[in-house]
Structure formats: C-alpha cells, structure tokens
Amino acid sequence: xxxxxxxxxxxxxxxxxxxxxxxxxxxxxxxxxxxxxxxxxxxxxxxxxxxxxxxxxxxxxxxxxxxxxxxxxxxxxxxxxxxxxxxxxxxxxxxxxxxxxxxxxxxxxxxxxxxxxxxxxxxxxxxxxxxxxxxxxxxxxxxxxxxxxxxxxxxxxxxxxxxxxxxxxxxxxxxxxxxxxxxxxxxxxxxxxxxxxxxxxxxxxxxxxxxxxxxxxxxxxxxxxxxxxxxxxxxxxxxxxxxxxxxxxxxxxxxxxxxxxxxxxxxxxxxxxxxxxxxxxxxxxxxxxxxxxxxxxxxxxxxxxxxxxxxxxxxxxxxxxxxxxxxxxxxxxxxxxxxxxxxxxxxxxxxxxxxxxxxxxxxxxxxxxxxxxxxxxxxxxxxxxxxxxxxxxxxxxxxxxxxxxxxxxxxxxxxxxxxxxxxxxxxxxxxxxxxxxxxxxxxxxxxxxxxxxxxxxxxxxxxxxxxxxxxxxxxxxxxxxxxxxxxxxxxxxxxxxxxxxxxxxxxxxxxxxxxxxxxxxxxxxxxxxxxxxxxxxxxxxxxxxxxxxxxxxxxxxxxx
Amino acid sequence: xxxxxxxxxxxxxxxxxxxxxxxxxxxxxxxxxxxxxxxxxxxxxxxxxxxxxxxxxxxxxxxxxxxxxxxxxxxxxxxxxxxxxxxxxxxxxxxxxxxxx
Numbered sequence: 312x313x314x315x316x317x318x319x320x321x322x323x324x325x326x327x328x329x330x331x332x333x334x335x336x337x338x339x340x341x342x343x344x345x346x347x348x349x350x351x352x353x354x355x356x357x358x359x360x361x362x363x364x365x366x367x368x369x370x371x372x373x374x375x376x377x378x379x380x381x382x383x384x385x386x387x388x389x390x391x392x393x394x395x396x397x398x399x400x401x402x403x404x405x406x407x408x409x410x411x412x413x414x415x416x417x418x419x420x421x422x423x424x425x426x427x428x429x430x431x432x433x434x435x436x437x438x439x440x441x442x443x444x445x446x447x448x449x450x451x452x453x454x455x456x457x458x459x460x461x462x463x464x465x466x467x468x469x470x471x472x473x474x475x476x477x478x479x480x481x482x483x484x485x486x487x488x489x490x491x492x493x494x495x496x497x498x499x500x501x502x503x504x505x506x507x508x509x510x511x512x513x514x515x516x517x518x519x520x521x522x523x524x525x526x527x528x529x530x531x532x533x534x535x536x537x538x539x540x541x542x543x544x545x546x547x548x549x550x551x552x553x554x555x556x557x558x559x560x561x562x563x564x565x566x567x568x569x570x571x572x573x574x575x576x577x578x579x580x581x582x583x584x585x586x587x588x589x590x591x592x593x594x595x596x597x598x599x600x601x602x603x604x605x606x607x608x609x610x611x612x613x614x615x616x617x618x619x620x621x622x623x624x625x626x627x628x629x630x631x632x633x634x635x636x637x638x639x640x641x642x643x644x645x646x647x648x649x650x651x652x653x654x655x656x657x658x659x660x661x662x663x664x665x666x667x668x669x670x671x672x673x674x675x676x677x678x679x680x681x682x683x684x685x686x687x688x689x690x691x692x693x694x695x696x697x698x699x700x701x702x703x704x705x706x707x708x709x710x711x712x713x714x715x716x717x718x719x720x721x722x723x724x725x726x727x728x729x730x731x732x733x734x735x736x737x738x739x740x741x742x743x744x745x746x747x748x749x750x751x752x753x754x755x756x757x758x759x760x761x762x763x764x765x766x767x768x769x770x771x772x773x774x775x776x777x778x779x780x781x782x783x784x785x786x787x788x789x790x791x792x793x794x795x796x797x798x799x800x801x802x803x804x805x806x807x808x809x810x811x812x813x814x815x816x817x818x819x820x821x822x823x824x825x826x827x828x829x830x831x832x833x834x835x836x837x838x839x840x841x842x843x844x845x846x847x848x849x850x851x852x853x854x855x856x857x858x859x860x861x862x863x864x865x866x867x868x869x870x871x
Numbered sequence: 872x873x874x875x876x877x878x879x880x881x882x883x884x885x886x887x888x889x890x891x892x893x894x895x896x897x898x899x900x901x902x903x904x905x906x907x908x909x910x911x912x913x914x915x916x917x918x919x920x921x922x923x924x925x926x927x928x929x930x931x932x933x934x935x936x937x938x939x940x941x942x943x944x945x946x947x948x949x950x951x952x953x954x955x956x957x958x959x960x961x962x963x964x965x966x967x968x969x970x971x972x
Contacts, residue, residue, distance in 0.1 A: 534920045538877070566951070613877065746924060746925070757926070757927075778899070847958070
C-alpha cells in the first residue's frame with residue numbers, strides 16, 4: 312500500500328517511513344500541505360498520514376482538498392497530532408479526518424490503524440469498481456431493451472387495430488406489455504381481432520408476442536379461419552414458451568357485412584356479447600385451455616359462431632381489468648364490470664361511452680398500483696366497409712405464346728388444368744385471376760374431353776347418377792389411346808388479354824347441344840359449363856366448324 | 872384434407888370448409904361431410920375462404936347437397952367466397968337457392 316506522510320519535521324518523517332516500510336508499505340514524504348497536494352497526482356497515495364501544524368498549508372486546509380482530489384474513492388486520512396485538546400480533535404473530524412495518531416505512539420498502534428484503514432480503502436475501491444460494472448450492464452440492458460422494443464414496434468407496425476368499429480384501451484404495468492391486442496383486415500373485407508394475455512409481464516412475454524403477431528398478420532392476410540389460426544399460434548407457442556408460460560387468448564373474426572362472428576376463447580374472462588339495446592345477450596365463456604399448453608394432437612380448435620345484427624357489440628378484456636383492485640384490495644370482478652358495460656354502452660358505442668368505462672376503471676382503482684396489464688376491446692358489429700385489398704403488382708410482364716400438348720397419360724389420375732393454372736398464376740398479372748382462368752380452362756377442357764373425345768351425355772349427371780357419370784368418365788379415359796389435346800395460350804400484357812384455343816386430334820367437334828346448355832336459373836345439377844364459359848370470358852367462339860374453341864379473357868376487368 | 876366438417880360448440884351450425892380445388896374429385900368427401908347431421912336441424916355453412924378453384928361440377932355438387940338435405944336443415948349459407956368465386960356463384964344465380972354471405 313502506498314502511504315503519503317505529510318509532516319514538516321524530518322525526524323517524524325524518518326521515524327514513520329522506517330516503521331511503515333518495515334510493515335511492507337511504500338512511503339512518500341511531503342513537508343507541508345502544499346507539497347502534499349502537488350505530489351498527490353503523481354503518487355496516487357492510498358492512505359495519508361497528515362500533520363496538523365505545518366507551514367505553507369496546515370493539515371486542516373489540506374485534508375478536504377486531498378479528499379476532493381480522490382473523488383469517488385475513499386482516501387483514509389489519519390491526523391498526526393501531539394495536541395490532545397478536544398477542539399483540535401473535533402476540528403480534525405470536521406475537515407474529513409478519519410482517525411488520529413498521537414505522537415509518541417506504540418508501533419503496533421500505527422500498524423493496526425494503517426491496516427484497518429487499508430481495508431476500508433480496499434472496500435471502497437472495489438465498490439467503485441462494481442458500481443462502474445453495474446452502470447455498464449445497466450446501460451447495456453437499456454440498449455438491448457430499446458432494440459427489442461424497436462423490433463416489437465416494427466413487428467406490430469402491421470397492426471390494424473384503428474378502425475371505426477373497434478375501440479381499444481391498453482395499459483401495461485411495465486414498458487413491455489404482457490397483453491397483446493392485434494387487429495387485421497382479411498381479404499374478403501372481413502376483420503380479425505386477437506386479444507392475448509401472456510403469463511407475467513415485461514420482456515419475456517413481450518418476446519412471446521413476436522411469433523404470434525407474425526402468424527396472426529400473415530394468416531389474416533390470407534383469410535384463414537380462426538380455427539386454423541389458433542392451431543398455428545398454439546403450435547408456435549408450445550414450441551417456444553417455457554413450461555410455466557402460456558398465453559390466454561380470444562381470437563375473433565367478424566364477417567365483411569358484420570352479420571357473423573366466429574371466436575375461439577381460451578383462458579380469458581367471458582367476453583360480453585350485447586344486443587342492440589345494450590343488454591347482455593350472451594357471455595362467451597372460455598371453452599379451451601390457453602395457447603401454448605397443449606401439444607398439437609390434444610389441442611382443440613373448435614369455434615363458436617354467432618349471427619349478429621348491426622349495432623350489437625362484443626366487449627372483450629384481459630383478466631387485468633376484472634382483477635384490478637381498489638385501495639381496500641377489492642377487485643372489480645366480472646359481475647360488476649358487466650354491469651358497468653351494460654350501463655354505459657348503448658348501440659352507438661361512441662368514443663365518449665368507451666372512455667367513460669375506462670374512467671370508471673381508473674376511478675375505482677384510484678392510485679392503487681396495477682399488478683397486471685390491462686386490455687379492453689370493444690367490437691361493434693357492422694359492415695366493415697373494408698375493400699378486399701389488392702396486392703401491388705409488378706406491371707411489367709413479357710408477352711408469351713405457349714402450346715401445351717396433353718396426351719391420355721397426362722389426363723389419367725391427374726388434373727392437368729390445375730397444374731397449368733398453378734404455373735400461369737406465378738405471374739403477378741395472372742395471379743388475381745387464377746380462379747376465373749381455372750374455370751375457363753377446366754370447363755373448356757372438360758367439355759372437349761367429355762363430349763368430343765369420350766362422347767359422354769351430360770344428362771347422365773342427374774342426382775342419382777352424378778357419381779356414376781364420373782366413374783364412367785374415368786373408365787373411358789383409361790381406354791384412351793393416341794389422344795392429343797392442344798392448348799395454345801396467348802398472353803398480351805399491353806392489351807391485358809389472355810386468350811387460348813383448344814383443339815384435339817380427334818374428329819369430333821364441339822357441340823353446343825350435346826354439351827348441354829341449360830338456362831341460367833335452372834336447378835339442374837348439370838349443363839352449366841358452356842354457360843359459365845360464355846359469361847366469365849369476354850369472347851367465346853367455335854371456329855373451324857366447331858373443331859376449335861377460342862376463348863378470350865380480359866385481365867383488366869374488375870374481379871368483384 | 873380438402874373438405875373439413877365441424878359442428879359449432881352449440882351444435883346449431885355445421886361448418887364445411889373446402890380448401891384448394893372444389894370439383895368432382897371431392898364428390899364423396901363432400902357428400903360425407905353433410906351426411907349424418909342428426910335431427911337438430913342445423914344451419915349448414917359452406918366456408919369457401921380457401922377455395923381457390925372450382926368448376927361446374929362443384930356447382931352441381933352444391934345443388935345436389937341442397938336437394939338431398941331439403942328441409943332437414945335450417946338453411947345453407949355459402950360464406951367467405953373470394954371475389955372471383957363470388958362472381959361464378961352470381962353468374963349461376965346461386966343467391967336464389969342459397970344464402971350467400
């Protein structure tokens with residue numbers, strides 16, 4: 312240990328140096344306070360023995376300056392004093408002295424005091440080091456939390472919770488919310504809502520929200536059923552969550568015209584379905600265990616479906632709402648909350664009414680700290696008014712002509728039309744038309760195959776013989792030999808037209824009568840094919856005396 | 872499975888979903904989906920949200936179902952048809968025989 316001895320008396324300096332060095336310390340001497348201050352930076356002493364009476368600068372003035380120079384790290388100062396007066400000692404303490412040593416002294420006293428203060432100094436030093444480490448970790452933690460926060464915000468950027476028919480209120484207990492509320496428009500103008508409550512709150516549950524949010528958005532975009540959604544959420548969470556964590560959830564789909572609600576509820580409080588007068592019509596009770604608990608094989612995705620009328624509302628909330636306590640420790644409770652809801656919401660379900668409920672919760676809980684995240688959602692049943700969303704298209708496509716020659720091998724046990732359309736639909740410009748293109752291809756192809764090649768009678772497709780017709784069709788296909796069917800497809804991106812001709816190497820011809828051509832409104836189960844082609848396509852023509860069918864379809868037509 | 876059948880929790884609705892291609896290749900699966908519905912007179916819901924392809928044989932199968940179920944069900948709804956599918960149902964005037972929602 313490095314000791315600075317500050318004394319104007321050479322004799323004392325020599326005596327102290329001798330003793331301290333014999334105890335194993337390193338000693339530097341200064342003749343007065345001024346010299347001590349000058350030496351401090353260079354010597355970096357760990358302990359100071361300081362005389363009181365000195366020329367230039369005395370000990371009382373020097374002590375606080377040395378302390379200040381040492382900063383955060385404790386610098387023990389032991390005053391050397393021949394004076395034993397009470398005032399002097401008090402003054403020593405006042406200016407920051409830690410101990411005294413009256414000269415003369417027993418060497419063992421000096422040894423004891425130096426050792427004791429060395430330990431204090433060591434402790435202080437390690438504390439400062441630890442604080443530094445702690446500060447570093449804390450800064451790093453904060454930086455990482457910011458990164459996760461940023462990731463979550465990005466992942467939730469696709470959230471479409473802001474809708475005229477949705478009111479939402481979320482109050483997390485920490486900066487990361489263990490509750491997750493997601494909304495998303497589906498491809499039919501339908502709308503999906505997800506209310507999830509992960510066990511606990513903070514970083515861990517917020518991280519669990521990531522895979523669920525991603526699955527929710529992509530499945531909603533594809534218009535999948537709530538049953539398929541929850542099955543996927545459950546599988547993902549079952550895989551990633553530790554055993555003691557799960558996610559209570561309510562997933563709801565409202566149809567585009569707002570007349571139908573489908574939901575899956577697992578582990579959340581009863582959702583309240585109100586009638587148009589604002590009275591409680593039905594409690595949607597949780598039918599299932601929360602997500603992330605059961606393996607796929609045991610998971611139950613059965614839904615509940617309700618027909619609703621405009622003006623009905625569905626009120627959903629996490630248990631943080633009904634378990635919120637007032638200062639006496641009394642919870643709001645499901646009954647009381649249901650009363651509030653029916654009392655305060657009418658069919659209008661306005662912002663003001665919704666805010667009134669939130670205020671009621673706030674005034675009940677007062678300043679009692681929340682112990683769980685709190686989420687409240689209100690879905691008003693009405694036509695969503697959301698247009699099916701068209702995907703952005705790559706406008707630039709190359710024109711092409713394509714000849715597909717099908718033989719009996721391609722027809723047996725396969726559906727060549729699906730394969731053709733699947734391939735064509737890989738082009739952005741054709742993808743939105745795949746259903747119509749399939750219909751045109753399949754009907755034309757089946758017409759040619761069944762009536763010109765196989766010589767089938769479509770009247771066979773009566774109620775009882777519908778299946779027999781297809782059995783017969785299949786058995787005739789098995790007997791085919793040397794058949795070639797030609798598809799010549801022509802795509803013009805500039806005029807947005809796709810046309811095709813269909814013909815075969817057989818002698819038979821397309822025959823409108825033979826193929827059946829019943830009126831639109833017929834309830835017959837057969838004979839719609841040609842009719843569908845002529846209405847879905849923009850131009851249909853039998854050419855070459857009926858041996859070739861020409862079909863033109865305009866890709867610029869609106870789909871709906 | 873291209874055809875799935877599920878009763879709602881209250882047994883009042885039978886939901887049949889058809890995924891991918893709806894044509895005569897599903898004729899047996901589809902018929903099985905609406906068989907043995909019991910005497911609870913459920914509402915039959917055909918969910919077409921994942922039906923990408925259909926042709927006239929599918930329309931025939933729907934009409935067959937309607938004839939076969941008759942008054943043993945409360946009604947038949949065709950729901951969640953994509954715009955293209957909806958157009959084909961409209962062309963066939965199916966709204967006269969089914970509830971299209």
